[in-house]
Amino acid sequence: xxxxxxxxxxxxxxxxxxxxxxxxxxxxxxxxxxxxxxxxxxxxxxxxxxxxxxxxxxxxxxxxxxxxxxxxxxxxxxxxxxxxxxxxxxxxxxxxxxxxxxxxxxxxxxxxxxxxxxxxxxxxxxxxxxxxxxxxxxxxxxxxxxxxxxxxxxxxxxxxxxxxxxxxxxxxxxxxxxxxxxxxxxxxxxxxxxxxxxxxxxxxxxxxxxxxxxxxxxxxxxxxxxxxxx
Numbered sequence: 422x423x424x425x426x427x428x429x430x431x432x433x434x435x436x437x438x439x440x441x442x443x444x445x446x447x448x449x450x451x452x453x454x455x456x457x458x459x460x461x462x463x464x465x466x467x468x469x470x471x472x473x474x475x476x477x478x479x480x481x482x483x484x485x486x487x488x489x490x491x492x493x494x495x496x497x498x499x500x501x502x503x504x505x506x507x508x509x510x511x512x513x514x515x516x517x518x519x520x521x522x523x524x525x526x527x528x529x530x531x532x533x534x535x536x537x538x539x540x541x542x543x544x545x546x547x548x549x550x551x552x553x554x555x556x557x558x559x560x561x562x563x564x565x566x567x568x569x570x571x572x573x574x575x576x577x578x579x580x581x582x583x584x585x586x587x588x589x590x591x592x593x594x595x596x597x598x599x600x601x602x603x604x605x606x607x608x609x610x611x612x613x614x615x616x617x618x619x620x621x622x623x624x625x626x627x628x629x630x631x632x633x634x635x636x637x638x639x640x641x642x643x644x645x646x647x648x649x650x651x
Contacts, residue, residue: 535570
């Protein structure tokens with residue numbers, strides 16, 4: 422960059438414009454100046470399966486006076502983005518597990534049906550449709566005297582099990598899947614509370630900074646657009 426004395430009219434005008442910062446641009450510049458080594462205590466030591474618990478800022482003016490607005494704005498924005506990333510990840514896992522549960526239940530019902538039917542040696546063989554590939558099916562005959570069934574375990578792996586072992590495995594998988602889905606629901610509930618608290622903190626910190634710059638004491642209304650932090 423050339424010295425100011427050698428800058429042209431357009432370059433000088435650009436410098437004047439850059440110094441006339443306000444609103445969002447001013448906030449962004451202050452966030453960039455925040456020292457990276459400053460650690461603002463925005464979360465509690467307690468965690469729920471890796472999700473940090475955010476702290477509600479009771480005394481916002483005192484908190485800003487102690488830690489500075491720029492470090493707070495930077496780190497609270499990073500924390501908010503972290504929460505949103507975790508929220509997206511958990512919802513994907515939830516959707517995937519909801520797709521697996523019906524398949525496990527259906528497989529369990531089929532094995533129970535086959536086991537019950539095998540108790541009657543005089544029962545006729547079952548005729549069904551077997552999918553060879555997408556949109557291609559073949560007729561299949563299932564005998565009652567085998568006492569075994571093949572289960573897909575994933576990774577292109579199929580294993581043959583006796584009925585009892587297959588039922589035990591499927592019941593275990595179903596129980597684990599339901600517990601896992603429940604844990605995801607609990608994590609999402611906890612995460613929603615942290616996101617809400619963080620959004621409130623963001624709005625209160627931003628409003629307090631605006632009040633201090635305007636020199637107007639007292640409480641101000643919480644701005645709706647707290648996304649200025651992110």
